[in-house]
Amino acid sequence: MTAQLAPVVASAEVAPDPAPRSPVRRARRSRGSAGRILVYAILLVTLVGTLIPFVWMFLGSVKTEQELRQRPPTWWPQTFTWDNFAAWFGRLDIGTFFVNSIVVAVFTVLGTLLFCSMVGYALAKLEFPGKRLLFGLVLVTLMVPGVVTFVPLFVVVSRLGLVSTYVALILPFLVGPLGVFLMRQFIGEIPDSLIEAARIDGASEIRIFLRIVLPLCGPALATLAILTFLSSWNNFLWPLVVAQSEDMYTLPVALSLYSVGQNATNYGVLLAGSVLVITPVLLLFLALQKYFIRGITTTGIK
Amino acid sequence: MTTAAPVAAPPAPRRGSPAGRSQRRRTALVAYLFALPFVASFAVFMAFPLISSLAMSFTDFRSTDIPSPFSVNVVGFDQFAALFADEQFRRSMLNTAYFVLVGIPLTMIVALALAVALNNGITRFRTAFRVGFYTPVVTSIVAVAVVWRFLLQPDGLINTVLGSVGITGPDWLGDPAWSMPSMIMLAVWRNTGTLMVIFLAGLQGVSAEVLEAAEVDGAGAWRRFLHVTLPMLRPTLLLGAILLSVGFLQFFEEPFVMTKGGPLDSTLSISYFTFNQFGFGNYGTASAASYVLFVAIALLSMFQFRVLRSKD
Structure with a gap:
């Protein structure tokens, strides 16, 4: 692939x-x-x-x-x-939903950037037993739909008492397979001679990763950050399942529950809610559209 | 974290030499360290749920069993037998197949037409068009589904526009015959941009020399497209089909917001069926239904991988 x-x-x-x-x-x-x-x-x-x-x-x-x-x-x-x-700003407490969406998205992005580039570097530039197996796991992850894992995950989360917490909303999305793909691909294009030279100069692998590889990954990290932010912002099924108290709703969850509840015919409020959910990513997209389009041609995924 | 200490690597570690071996061992150690977050995440959020979901699908696990997960009864394959005998689940499989089999080709055709038009048909405003067609992709399905619900009302904007050219539009979301076409319309609208960008990238790889040679030989635009562009685009088309099929097979947000799976279960997807069973507390049934979907996705992906690989 x-x-x-x-x-x-x-x-x-x-x-x-x-x-x-x-x-x-x-x-x-x-x-x-x-x-x-x-x-x-x-x-x-x-x-x-x-x-x-x-x-x-x-x-x-x-x-x-x-x-x-x-x-x-x-x-x-x-x-x-x-x-x-x-x-929305009065009785519906959009501030809370907005903060939830932002907190979840920001931590998901930070974790994704760090962890995906780490495993991407290992897959692209390091030789070790089990490398093929590791790459196979990444491929498998790509194919598993969220709908298959959410029931047992919810059982675990509720046994750990983590229902309606940020931990439950963020943790499962920290190392996505697409990020691994993107970083592996990008790091693979960094010349080996550069890394080899640093090794001969006595730099440790971690130092090489932090001082040479990561700084060269700027564009890829930007693309990954934007794509991850977007998918986190729009993520729906898992937040719907795990955010069970209103103070933990993310924006799409709040909007969807409002739209299917007794307010289903409150047209104006629903449209305003859609505007509030869509506008942030719309602005982000218009400002940074070339990164979006680069990302989609690299990973093939929105 | 011993590996973090700067080590003076020998100038030229030869294979097999003790120095080379220890260097390689150190590299492997660092690699495992770097892979650890992914492996841990895979184990907890992927492998474990996959296995326990499979196990749960053979039991009568209910939401009340959460405090004592091992006290459930094993029902074995009866679960799947009951599932496939369930009228509603069978309906959800048919609905999902309908959505996938009509929605994917439609999205691909529209996206390809747009990509070709942008690539060959025009010279200016390319970026503006590309950005415009891509915009729906970045938006939350929940939010756009809310908007589309209003557009599709019997006397909403779409039917008003249709009425102005003399067509009486149907009750899109209220008529079981039209509810699924409405879902598909929304899906095509939202996903075309993704494929268009991928196809545009693929079209750049279509050799201009071959196209020109065909033109010199007297092939018209349509024949050039059919006999040069399409065959050369094959890998890109398949990639697009894979990406769409995994997403389309899981469709859930659209009916959740727009129809609640109705009318008369006409938009109930497998994902939605699973979610409902979860909501009723029937975790065993939900797991079994989700596994049916998983197997469908895995089989389809493997099939498509194979087709892709054989063309390398």
């Missing part, structure tokens, strides 16, 4: 503009301008279709409940209101 991934990565590093202009290409370009306009038109319509749910969500979150029930639906808010957001 990694052998398969390697060419994808290599080619992804090429600038987004593809092949160099050849005479044939130039001829084709001047010829098909009508076709090109059509392609632009189709892409544009698809793009609008893709983004409309977001536009509608943002506009809807500042409409009144009455206007949201109006038929046919309105586009631009007739009466602008912050009431829907006020509900």
Whole structure:
């Protein structure tokens, strides 16, 4: 699988503009301008279709409940209101959910960065018995769905008295297989001669890892940090199972339980909740989009 | 932490020499140290739950058994027999298959069309389009499912748009025949960006020389796509299929937020069935159902690995 991934990565590093202009290409370009306009038109319509749910969500979150029930639906808010957001900041205690989501995401990211680069370094640059087995375990982990492990994990967590704690929310996600893949791949591209030279100079492996390998991993660590933050922020099944008291809900859990409960038809509040869950990652994505796209072409996973 | 002490490595440790051997042993020790967090995490959060889940699936473990897990009764394969006889579980398997078999090809076709259009069809605004199509991927499924629930109301935005061109839209989430297509629509919308980016990377690897040679030989755009681009894209397409299938087989958030598995269990997935059994306290049944899903995912992944590897 990694052998398969390697060419994808290599080619992804090429600038987004593809092949160099050849005479044939130039001829084709001047010829098909009508076709090109059509392609632009189709892409544009698809793009609008893709983004409309977001536009509608943002506009809807500042409409009144009455206007949201109006038929046919309105586009631009007739009466602008912050009431829907006020509900989240008032009785729904979004501050707690937000802090929970942030705490869980930050610790998950920190652990992932450290532990995944450690095992990635071992897999990429160190020779030791059992290396293939270790890599096999990483592959297995990739295939096991969370839905298979959550029942026994919950039994363990509840016997340890850890239900509704940060420990239970964070610990299972500290060393993800995708992070291991990404770091192994990236560290593998660091020239052996660099590491060999440090060894000859008498540096210990831990020193080499901390002083030479990690500093060179900057871009990979940035990508991994962003992808991990995203998956932690959006993670749902395990937090839903293990966060059983309201003060430990993460944002998606709080939103989902609110949306399926007796408030299922409280449209404005639900849309405002969606805005509050989506906006942080949306801003993060728009600011750092090249890292996202690099990450996805490297690991193939969102 | 003896390894942390700076050691004066011999200038050229030869294989077999005592110095070389101790150097290698030290390296192995460091490697194990570095692998320890992963191995510990694997043991606690992966191996142990996998084994105990399998064990639980042969027992009548209930939530009330948590204080004394070893006092449960072994029911053996009766559990699985009962599971496969359960109308609702059979329905959930069919629903999951429906979602996977329709959703994956649809996502792949849309993503490939977008990738090809972005790669060959246009020269400007590439990044803007790419970012736009990718945006749904980064959003929480729970949050977008809430939004889509409103868009899909009988008199919601989608049906209003359809109505303006003379089409009477169905009751998307309320009609058992349309609820699953609605889930698939949301899944295609949310996952296309992932595959589009992967396909774009793959398209960069399609040799421009071969394409031009085909063009010189008089092959039209469609034939070039069919006979040059698609075959060269094979490994990328398979990679995309694997990635999607593991995710699609586990689908849960969409029905949880949008339909609660209804109407008439028409959107109840295997994951959702498992979650419900867990909620009822039937941990044994939940484990058995989740193992059925696990085996399906493992078989599918292995099959796809094999196909991928044979093409190396």
